[in-house]
Amino acid sequence: MLLRRLLGRRWKLVLAGGIIIIVILLIGADIFGDRDGKSTIFKRDAIALNFPHLRGMKELDDVDPADRRREDLFYVPPEPRIGPLFHMTDKNDTKFTFRQNPNWKNSTCPRSLQRKAFLSEEFGPIFRPDTQMVINSKLFNVDEYWRMMPWATPFGYKYKENITYEEVRDVLNMFPADDTIFNFTGRSRPQCITCAVIGNGGMLNGSKNGEEIDRHNYIFRVNHALTKGFEEDVGSRTTHYVFYDRSLVGVKADDYPISKDITYIFVPCRKADFSYLKSIAEGRNKFAVPPENVRIVHPDWMRYVHYV
Numbered sequence: 001m002l003l004r005r006l007l008g009r010r011w012k013l014v015l016a017g018g019i020i021i022i023v024i025l026l027i028g029a030d031i032f033g034d035r036d037g038k039s040t041i042f043k044r045d046a047i048a049l050n051f052p053h054l055r056g057m058k059e060l061d062d063v064d065p066a067d068r069r070r071e072d073l074f075y076v077p078p079e080p081r082i083g084p085l086f087h088m089t090d091k092n093d094t095k096f097t098f099r100q101n102p103n104w105k106n107s108t109c110p111r112s113l114q115r116k117a118f119l120s121e122e123f124g125p126i127f128r129p130d131t132q133m134v135i136n137s138k139l140f141n142v143d144e145y146w147r148m149m150p151w152a153t154p155f156g157y158k159y160k161e162n163i164t165y166e167e168v169r170d171v172l173n174m175f176p177a178d179d180t181i182f183n184f185t186g187r188s189r190p191q192c193i194t195c196a197v198i199g200n201g202g203m204l205n206g207s208k209n210g211e212e213i214d215r216h217n218y219i220f221r222v223n224h225a226l227t228k229g230f231e232e233d234v235g236s237r238t239t240h241y242v243f244y245d246r247s248l249v250g251v252k253a254d255d256y257p258i259s260k261d262i263t264y265i266f267v268p269c270r271k272a273d274f275s276y277l278k279s280i281a282e283g284r285n286k287f288a289v290p291p292e293n294v295r296i297v298h299p300d301w302m303r304y305v306h307y308v
Helices: 002-027 057-062 113-119 142-148 165-172 210-214 272-281 299-307
Strands: 085-087 097-099 195-197 218-222 240-243 263-266 294-297
Touching (some): 097 299, 142 165, 165 272
Parallel strands (some): 195 218, 240 263, 263 294
Antiparallel strands (some): 085 097
């Protein structure tokens, strides 16, 4: 029983780590610069998988940053809408069918980690940063519910206790209809964005890296993300917090990462998680985060991270 419990937790930890790493790739974070200091034009050779080339990458890279329109650098996503489906393999296994985010745009940073992912011989062919990352009320309907019903949570809505369409719909209606976890409305977005991903294993203890961590544009933390009393080593800022309903078990309420400046990324893993989300939206949860800051991970994206 203990072994089963530990194994049951391990896949959640792996997925949490996968979420953060893929998020950084999606935003094109400036983590590693090109060795020669020059930008590389995006190229894509023919690959075995049956999906089209991503739109606009080469055209965007060919344009000098100074000549790009302001909208390209300070981008406000348009109204969310359900995008087309795409399949990642030549087989008919439906778990490899994912929803595309039609509002996704390539990074404009010439030295981004996203660029390196595209150019990777192994990773490039399976890298789809336009996969829909979050689910919301405008991206959900009866057809979408039944499409995702065959797969168990968090990859769909199948569970030992039936998760109904109404349960999902009612919860999604309580949160913002955004299709991104990034929001630069009302402030300037830098062309290149840097990220810090902070784990909870203790290896930063005594590192004195807090000031360096806090200088990043985005700072990701997950689960037991304690900073109080450890700011000198792990920093004090958090911009994105990835969690599920049991993330804060054993954490004192005074140490909860609560701020109007944090985006909370929730991963539904079971039926009770929808009741948990509802309690947050209604202000009944001791984890009193601003509901307008909550984003819910799309089951398609969880399947993409896990299986692809």
